[in-house]
Amino acid sequence: MTTVIDGDAVAKDLRDELAARVETLKESGVQPGLATVLMSEDPASETYVSMKQRDCEELGIESIHVEIDPEKPAEGLYGVIDDLNADPNVNGILVQLPVPDHVDKREVLRRIDPAKDVDGFHPENVGRLVAGNPRFKPCTPHGVEYLLDDAGVELDGADAVIVGRSDIVGKPMAHLLLQSDATVTVAHSHTDDLAAKTRDADVVVAAAGVPELVDGSMLTEGTAVVDVGVNRVDADNEKGYELVGDVEYESAKEKADVITPVPGGVGPMTRAMLLYNTVKAASSQEDVPVDLP
Numbered sequence: 001m002t003t004v005i006d007g008d009a010v011a012k013d014l015r016d017e018l019a020a021r022v023e024t025l026k027e028s029g030v031q032p033g034l035a036t037v038l039m040s041e042d043p044a045s046e047t048y049v050s051m052k053q054r055d056c057e058e059l060g061i062e063s064i065h066v067e068i069d070p071e072k073p074a075e076g077l078y079g080v081i082d083d084l085n086a087d088p089n090v091n092g093i094l095v096q097l098p099v100p101d102h103v104d105k106r107e108v109l110r111r112i113d114p115a116k117d118v119d120g121f122h123p124e125n126v127g128r129l130v131a132g133n134p135r136f137k138p139c140t141p142h143g144v145e146y147l148l149d150d151a152g153v154e155l156d157g158a159d160a161v162i163v164g165r166s167d168i169v170g171k172p173m174a175h176l177l178l179q180s181d182a183t184v185t186v187a188h189s190h191t192d193d194l195a196a197k198t199r200d201a202d203v204v205v206a207a208a209g210v211p212e213l214v215d216g217s218m219l220t221e222g223t224a225v226v227d228v229g230v231n232r233v234d235a236d237n238e239k240g241y242e243l244v245g246d247v248e249y250e251s252a253k254e255k256a257d258v259i260t261p262v263p264g265g266v267g268p269m270t271r272a273m274l275l276y277n278t279v280k281a282a283s284s285q286e287d288v289p290v291d292l293p
């Protein structure tokens, strides 16, 4: 019997726990604050940022939002980051990616105070993660790790295959799984015979951005399958599209021991982990310990 992981439910429980930690912080006179910075008119980016603001409000975290005209020079964004770094009311800073082409993304990531870098993308925080001493775990892989743990998936000694090697999902995921003592293979677009790799795996994390790349024929009975992918594909419905993951759900479910759906799997956990990191940032900056789940 396959267990379908309910990411919405796990994320809701986590958010409730985080709301209690926000209360503890407030009782100690600390009002946690997250700044979101948007330098884009891309509707998807606008939606992501407004969801993050709403999530903060629901939890009692103050949300500070700054919008910068995407036509303006990069220095405007750098100046905003400097101001937010210096602002004691801001515990976490999130610059919504992608930034326009004329802005140096690496400089943006470097410029954010690492203590406020709730995305975990600053080189110092990447280094700490690789060294096995993470400050902020990047939200999506952290969410995957939490779901696997919540579902009781044994990682110690497991063979894990991650499909995708991006800086925001695949690579940090590999480090988190290594730190749980899994044996990790990172597959990517140059990998020869992906199916041979996934068929040998106890855990598959699909994060390639390719609709239904991993199907049941590529899996062995009993695998834990986590689908990070979110892909829009044309569909004969009102919207004209539907969201599908990187896993062909029906055939994969036949083989999997546990599986995450899309939507309702990893997505809600990514959102919850941003709140987690913001609570962690406020706690450590203000020196008010809270016991995080």
Ligand code: NAD
Binding pocket: 140, 163, 164, 165, 166, 167, 168, 169, 170, 187, 188, 189, 190, 191, 194, 207, 208, 209, 210, 213, 228, 229, 230, 231, 266, 267, 268, 270, 271
């Ligand atoms: P990316 O485009 O930066 O990286 C994709 C990776 O997949 C690359 O390393 C590439 O080499 C690899 N890849 C591409 N085609 C492949 C193939 N045929 N076989 C093996 N590997 C292949 O993407 P990303 O930012 O890591 O995102 C991956 C997916 O996860 C996307 O669908 C994205 O929308 C989704 N995503 C979801 C969440 C969430 O919260 N649910 C968060 C981040 C990303």
